[in-house]
Amino acid sequence: MWWIFLWLSVASLECASKDLINICMDAKHHKSKPGKEDDLHGQCTPWKDNACCAVNTTVEAHKNVSYLYDFNWNHCGIMSEKCKAHFIQDTCFYECSPNLGPWIQQADSSWRKERILDVPLCQEDCEKWWEDCKGDVTCKDNWHKGWNWTSNPRLNRCPVDAKCKNFTEYFPQPSDLCEKIWSNSYKYTTYKRGSGRCMQLWFQGVENPNVRVTKYYADLRNQAMVSLPAPLLLLLTLVLALSSWGGLRSDGGLWLSF
Numbered sequence: 001m002w003w004i005f006l007w008l009s010v011a012s013l014e015c016a017s018k019d020l021i022n023i024c025m026d027a028k029h030h031k032s033k034p035g036k037e038d039d040l041h042g043q044c045t046p047w048k049d050n051a052c053c054a055v056n057t058t059v060e061a062h063k064n065v066s067y068l069y070d071f072n073w074n075h076c077g078i079m080s081e082k083c084k085a086h087f088i089q090d091t092c093f094y095e096c097s098p099n100l101g102p103w104i105q106q107a108d109s110s111w112r113k114e115r116i117l118d119v120p121l122c123q124e125d126c127e128k129w130w131e132d133c134k135g136d137v138t139c140k141d142n143w144h145k146g147w148n149w150t151s152n153p154r155l156n157r158c159p160v161d162a163k164c165k166n167f168t169e170y171f172p173q174p175s176d177l178c179e180k181i182w183s184n185s186y187k188y189t190t191y192k193r194g195s196g197r198c199m200q201l202w203f204q205g206v207e208n209p210n211v212r213v214t215k216y217y218a219d220l221r222n223q224a225m226v227s228l229p230a231p232l233l234l235l236l237t238l239v240l241a242l243s244s245w246g247g248l249r250s251d252g253g254l255w256l257s258f
Ligand SMILES: *[C@@H]1O[C@H](CO)[C@@H](O)[C@H](O)[C@H]1NC(C)=O
Pocket: 029, 054, 056, 057, 068
């Protein structure tokens, strides 16, 4: 009997693992399923073989204020081009990646059902982002919340009590930038690009290096789940032994042969 139980749990975990590996989150602009997109724009082109973003989303991602989120990068003066390139890349990654499954969570917000949490970023990607933005200016460390949205046309402005200061005052370390800016969507790590343990915002060509990273973390999660039924298996074996040994025979026998 116990091996049927084991087989069932392994089979269901195989399914769960596949479900994490090639999916799109249920958010504002994501397609329902990943697929080929030959004409992705600009910095989003590396995802064209398999993407959760549509072409128009990637065109918008490159604008100063796009209709995607009405988000204004220039809320404390004009953002430098080298800094903005990282925010465009971040948008491409967020909108296009079909491999964020292990980090998708329910979101408690009106504009999306799901979000990502603690996606492990490669150290270089986070540090370069911070390096290239450290000469820029902002007024908040969490860019998801707390803006003044009362302007017309709609875009985010600094709330009255938030002063424009150098990036480094709001984000003293690279980890502050990557983790705080989008409410812990990303996690700073010391894993290096190519290690297979961290996600790259930037990559060249169409071979997505994040595919194997996702598979690694999906498998890890499933191994953790496989260990859960172990005490249950032990209990079942014990009941089986007891039932063949004594008084429990009819009850236990019935129950175990369901
Ligand atoms: C992009 O185009 C598709 C199809 O034309 C449309 O359904 C979708 O709403 C558009 N998305 C954005 C972000 O404009």
